Amino acid sequence: MVTLILTIAFPGIIEMYTTVLNKSHDAEVISIAELLAVEQMEIIKADKAAGSAAGLGYAYISQANYSGVNPSAPFNAWSRTVTVQTYNAGGTFEYKLVTVSVNHDMISAVVLKTILINHEGLG
Amino acid sequence: MVVLQNHAGRCCNSLRCEEGFTIIEIVVVIVITGLLAGVFSQLLITSIDIYTEHNLRKTAHIDFRRAFDMTLHDVREYDLNEWSVTSASQVLFNKYNRFRSWGSIYYSHIRIGYVFSGDGFNYRRDETNWNTQYPIIRDGISSSSFNTAVSGGVPRITIAMIAYVNGKPMRMRSTVYPRMSGQ
Numbered sequence: 001m002v003t004l005i006l007t008i009a010f011p012g013i014i015e016m017y018t019t020v021l022n023k024s025h026d027a028e029v030i031s032i033a034e035l036l037a038v039e040q041m042e043i044i045k046a047d048k049a050a051g052s053a054a055g056l057g058y059a060y061i062s063q064a065n066y067s068g069v070n071p072s073a074p075f076n077a078w079s080r081t082v083t084v085q086t087y088n089a090g091g092t093f094e095y096k097l098v099t100v101s102v103n104h105d106m107i108s109a110v111v112l113k114t115i116l117i118n119h120e121g122l123g
Numbered sequence: 124m125v126v127l128q129n130h131a132g133r134c135c136n137s138l139r140c141e142e143g144f145t146i147i148e149i150v151v152v153i154v155i156t157g158l159l160a161g162v163f164s165q166l167l168i169t170s171i172d173i174y175t176e177h178n179l180r181k182t183a184h185i186d187f188r189r190a191f192d193m194t195l196h197d198v199r200e201y202d203l204n205e206w207s208v209t210s211a212s213q214v215l216f217n218k219y220n221r222f223r224s225w226g227s228i229y230y231s232h233i234r235i236g237y238v239f240s241g242d243g244f245n246y247r248r249d250e251t252n253w254n255t256q257y258p259i260i261r262d263g264i265s266s267s268s269f270n271t272a273v274s275g276g277v278p279r280i281t282i283a284m285i286a287y288v289n290g291k292p293m294r295m296r297s298t299v300y301p302r303m304s305g306q
Contacts, residue, residue: 010162014166020170025177027181027184028293035295038195042299045300046277046279046300050277071296075296
């Protein structure tokens with residue numbers, strides 16, 4: 001009887017161990033994903049702060065300029081994308097919504113968002 | 124002549140006919156149960172080992188994040204023009220104090236910085252040849268570095284750290300640019 005119970009329980013227990021061990025690693029993966037998202041967001045903000053005189057600035061912030069932004073080694077297991085949406089384009093209240101998303105097989109996407117507005121010319 | 128009757132009512136004419144477990148059956152059951160118990164105990168030991176290692180790693184990770192965030196937040200506040208020494212192992216910059224005296228505004232500063240020293244990470248204050256150090260992480264870090272990247276006139280500081288927890292690497296990297304450098 002004991003043998004029978006152990007045999008039936010075996011696959012379930014193995015599955016439980018596998019799941020627990022995988023999940024226990026998630027925190028570190030999420031934490032690194034968040035750092036990689038911060039890294040990209042800082043680059044975008046630095047580009048915006050550099051201003052148009054440097055060939056960058058607010059106008060430079062577009063999705064096309066951040067198309068290949070996957071993290072370099074040793075963080076190849078994470079992938080990173082940037083989306084830039086412009087609202088009220090050309091109007092008084094124009095702003096850009098920047099979204100940095102970092103993915104990894106083991107976790108849901110880590111997403112950072114910020115809104116950029118054009119300070120240049122405000123003196 | 125001895126006549127035996129089993130529970131089913133069948134008659135046997137010898138002791139061999141009596142129902143029960145043979146010694147071979149009992150041995151087989153004991154062996155299988157023993158094997159399963161061995162596998163389970165091994166699983167338990169392995170899982171405890173892995174749990175312990177993950178717990179250690181998690182604690183170390185929290186420590187590294189704390190050091191990382193502390194550095195990033197500090198660096199964000201400064202003007203990169205005030206970086207005096209930036210190398211692979213340290214970043215140093217001025218912290219300004221503004222004060223008014225006799226109607227005039229004066230500035231004073233102390234130089235602070237972060238330095239990788241050996242396999243530790245320290246927060247420094249330049250008062251007497253960097254004797255004042257505040258350890259942030261005492262050991263466990265190696266091959267760590269600061270990297271300065273300049274793009275469009277706004278320098279960025281990339282901080283990369285590698286630590287070894289039970290011989291396994293733990294890496295972190297992020298970037299920040301000093302806010303007072305831009306608009």
